[in-house]
């Protein structure tokens with residue numbers, strides 16, 4: 001008997017359960033876009049380099065073009081369509097809007113999903129490559145513009161909106177923890 005090449009899986013996306021039969025090679029991105037009609041996540045490079053397909057899996061950012069759909073079974077997937085709270089935009093979405101943190105619809109969904117996770121990662125005290133002192137006793141690093149740039153470096157924008165994106169992430173981080181707006185991010 002030849003091995004099965006497809007399975008029926010249940011994906012929880014933006015709080016809703018979906019049961020679908022998928023080829024084992026189907027990526028989470030293709031399942032979201034082609035099977036569930038959630039086209040907010042974009043396919044830029046399809047090889048993990050641009051971040052346009054970024055979604056949250058159990059709250060952690062994931063490039064969905066490199067994640068198999070079968071591997072997401074039993075986990076909570078959040079796409080750009082599920083980031084807002086009903087009609088109320090997520091603070092990251094609002095900050096992008098207010099500070100003109102985007103120019104196109106291609107990179108923005110991934111940028112926003114990534115930024116949502118960046119703020120949580122920072123709040124949890126995770127260091128980045130830009131963090132000078134990574135000793136646990138040093139505590140959470142300040143979310144400087146340099147930190148934001150490093151943490152968002154997996155999301156590419158071809159048209160140079162980075163300055164506004166850094167400002168928007170800083171503002172949204174500040175909204176989560178008032179009084180911590182990133183140094184130099186408003187310049």
Ligand code: FES
Pocket residue numbers: 042043044045046047048049050051052053054063064065066
């Ligand atoms: S489409 Fe997934 S990283 Fe580019």
Ligand code: FES
Pocket residue numbers: 102103104105106107108156157158159160161
């Ligand atoms: S704003 Fe999307 S690629 Fe630049």
